Amino acid sequence: MLDDRKMAVLRAIVEDYVSTNEPVGSRALVDRHNLDVSPATIRNDMAVLEEQGYIVQPHTSAGRIPTDKGYRLFVDKLSAIKPFSAAERRAIETFLAGAYDLDEVVMRTVRLLAQLTRQVAVVQYPSLSKSAVRHVELVPLTERRLLLVLITDTGRVEQRVVELPASFDEDSIMQLRAVLNACLDGRKLTDIATVVADLPERVEPRERANAAAVFSVILETLVARHEEKIIVGGASNLTAADFSQGLRQVLEALEEQVVLMRLLGESDDQSSVTVRIGAENDVLGLRSTSVVAVGYGSADRPLAKLGVVGPTRMDYPTAMGAVRAVARYTGQILAES
Amino acid sequence: MLDDRKMAVLRAIVEDYVSTNEPVGSRALVDRHNLDVSPATIRNDMAVLEEQGYIVQPHTSAGRIPTDKGYRLFVDKLSAIKPFSAAERRAIETFLAGAYDLDEVVMRTVRLLAQLTRQVAVVQYPSLSKSAVRHVELVPLTERRLLLVLITDTGRVEQRVVELPASFDEDSIMQLRAVLNACLDGRKLTDIATVVADLPERVEPRERANAAAVFSVILETLVARHEEKIIVGGASNLTAADFSQGLRQVLEALEEQVVLMRLLGESDDQSSVTVRIGAENDVLGLRSTSVVAVGYGSADRPLAKLGVVGPTRMDYPTAMGAVRAVARYTGQILAES
DNA sequence: ACTTGGCACTCGGGCTAATCGAGTGCCAGG
DNA sequence: CCTGGCACTCGATTAGCCCGAGTGCCAAGT
Numbered sequence: 001m002l003d004d005r006k007m008a009v010l011r012a013i014v015e016d017y018v019s020t021n022e023p024v025g026s027r028a029l030v031d032r033h034n035l036d037v038s039p040a041t042i043r044n045d046m047a048v049l050e051e052q053g054y055i056v057q058p059h060t061s062a063g064r065i066p067t068d069k070g071y072r073l074f075v076d077k078l079s080a081i082k083p084f085s086a087a088e089r090r091a092i093e094t095f096l097a098g099a100y101d102l103d104e105v106v107m108r109t110v111r112l113l114a115q116l117t118r119q120v121a122v123v124q125y126p127s128l129s130k131s132a133v134r135h136v137e138l139v140p141l142t143e144r145r146l147l148l149v150l151i152t153d154t155g156r157v158e159q160r161v162v163e164l165p166a167s168f169d170e171d172s173i174m175q176l177r178a179v180l181n182a183c184l185d186g187r188k189l190t191d192i193a194t195v196v197a198d199l200p201e202r203v204e205p206r207e208r209a210n211a212a213a214v215f216s217v218i219l220e221t222l223v224a225r226h227e228e229k230i231i232v233g234g235a236s237n238l239t240a241a242d243f244s245q246g247l248r249q250v251l252e253a254l255e256e257q258v259v260l261m262r263l264l265g266e267s268d269d270q271s272s273v274t275v276r277i278g279a280e281n282d283v284l285g286l287r288s289t290s291v292v293a294v295g296y297g298s299a300d301r302p303l304a305k306l307g308v309v310g311p312t313r314m315d316y317p318t319a320m321g322a323v324r325a326v327a328r329y330t331g332q333i334l335a336e337s
Numbered sequence: 338m339l340d341d342r343k344m345a346v347l348r349a350i351v352e353d354y355v356s357t358n359e360p361v362g363s364r365a366l367v368d369r370h371n372l373d374v375s376p377a378t379i380r381n382d383m384a385v386l387e388e389q390g391y392i393v394q395p396h397t398s399a400g401r402i403p404t405d406k407g408y409r410l411f412v413d414k415l416s417a418i419k420p421f422s423a424a425e426r427r428a429i430e431t432f433l434a435g436a437y438d439l440d441e442v443v444m445r446t447v448r449l450l451a452q453l454t455r456q457v458a459v460v461q462y463p464s465l466s467k468s469a470v471r472h473v474e475l476v477p478l479t480e481r482r483l484l485l486v487l488i489t490d491t492g493r494v495e496q497r498v499v500e501l502p503a504s505f506d507e508d509s510i511m512q513l514r515a516v517l518n519a520c521l522d523g524r525k526l527t528d529i530a531t532v533v534a535d536l537p538e539r540v541e542p543r544e545r546a547n548a549a550a551v552f553s554v555i556l557e558t559l560v561a562r563h564e565e566k567i568i569v570g571g572a573s574n575l576t577a578a579d580f581s582q583g584l585r586q587v588l589e590a591l592e593e594q595v596v597l598m599r600l601l602g603e604s605d606d607q608s609s610v611t612v613r614i615g616a617e618n619d620v621l622g623l624r625s626t627s628v629v630a631v632g633y634g635s636a637d638r639p640l641a642k643l644g645v646v647g648p649t650r651m652d653y654p655t656a657m658g659a660v661r662a663v664a665r666y667t668g669q670i671l672a673e674s
Numbered sequence: 675a676c677t678t679g680g681c682a683c684t685c686g687g688g689c690t691a692a693t694c695g696a697g698t699g700c701c702a703g704g
Numbered sequence: 705c706c707t708g709g710c711a712c713t714c715g716a717t718t719a720g721c722c723c724g725a726g727t728g729c730c731a732a733g734t
Contacts, residue, residue, distance in 0.1 A: 103496075141471075151486065155484075155498075157494050160438050239588065247576050248576040251576065
């Protein structure tokens, strides 16, 4: 379909356009890359590329810019993920290493990613559904209220107030806590629904009402609600790339947790870097952005995803390299705890 | 200095400019407000106002726009905080009432505030220094690592990994936990430093090394580190007001926790709404924005602050009303737990 | 002393015309 | 299939122009 040189031309167009942000013409192309042909030849190639939908000219007589389809081909066939130098890796490692707790790790990750790519970074907390319970704690608040604190093996701490149907005493709480920890400890959160179903039997009859309230809150919190938590950073990088008038839309989209989830979640391939370009994101308002995402965590223990969002005119090789490198180290650090 | 009519003129200029975003001239002024004088008279007044620095003309021959000093006078003398209607209050209340835990309350607050004011909302978590300990929990992670979880009476849950100098057994942890809870429960976090100093005596000698590690982490976490946590929402509202080229700067500033702290913290008057206009914010990059902030929490128990950030060209009465109303209800809800 | 109508003046925004040049498509020849 | 040549297109830039909103000032009126 497309011979080698046409591919090379497309690659050159993408690279030039990404770095200059201006439509690239045939002359500039032969100058800046060592294609040993004349501009006229390039023009013929470009005509073909345009006909096939890989590039377009914004105005009748200006250079060409890549289409989504063009970027897609570039990412799939024409570029390699840019590896990071040893020095860069060390920098990443030390930057992340200073973090104390999960919040800190996630915050640093997002900052780092935004800085490395000069794009908007998006990092998802370790997914609850992929975590296991490490500890459950019940703290009395008032007569009929408990604070339920649930700690996962990925370091997430979820809290929730429980309203009890009846008042309680210290002993019954101790007992309930013991039962909960005994039964839930180490269980995957996905399995918890079934485990909880059997729990009432293990509680003294007169405490069952209160226990049931606690159980239902556990289920509700972990299964139904905001189980995913995502943070965003580096929004100021969006001002560099000029979204005609869509900046507002993009910012709005990035404030919606649900949208972010879809953005990261759409690709279910865990281990390799995935790229969604322009209209491939069926999120309204992000039609003119690309998403580079990857799962993090060890191979046998995927935790969640992270990535960057930026204009389709993005340095994909570098972004992919950064995302992959950061994911690796973040996963590593979280695996240690 | 300025007679009544000049004041009225300034008020009219501010109001018109805020609503139209265009320099306002003498004719428009007499038309839209019932000033019973001619445009020429207004022009004389405007000349005086300009001489005194309350207004300027962006171009030699265009209408006037208020200066920071003009807005300041407007806020101090010429406007009243806009009260919210009963219906609006009810809406706020029900919107906030559905929240389960602290995170949820804060998130909803920030969303609500952004929506009501159409500005960027900034909400600080209940300040640790004003909280008391409700519960301390130690969760074993590995041989020599503990997860320290600290729950405050304001609902904040802080976590931190502790590296121990020696290995430990279940019993010693139980004991340590008991000591910690016995001694710290109910104590203000500001007092904790002194309390912790006396703790080692109450631990068995052979456990002192580990205990000391835990204590130092407690101090470090609560006193030294990121004790303040602030979240931001509604950044997309910034695109409406056109910051000539400072949008980037503004976004950057809003991503810096430290900057946000200074923004909210600068005014130490807890109970009343404070407004900082333009250059009054000595934060670089926010010289062209205004901050409307107020403390929340009950009078005898201030918790933290919240507010909005927007262009100096802002509807101050409404913003102040919204900030005050939201602070009231958020404080109320947090007081209940 | 303040207000008012009149009037000349300023200057930014918007419109049109003209020019420039990057870049194209196509063709004929190698 | 590549190449140099050439006519053509059209966006961007510049210059010139006009219009009108808005001003400052002044002289006259209350």
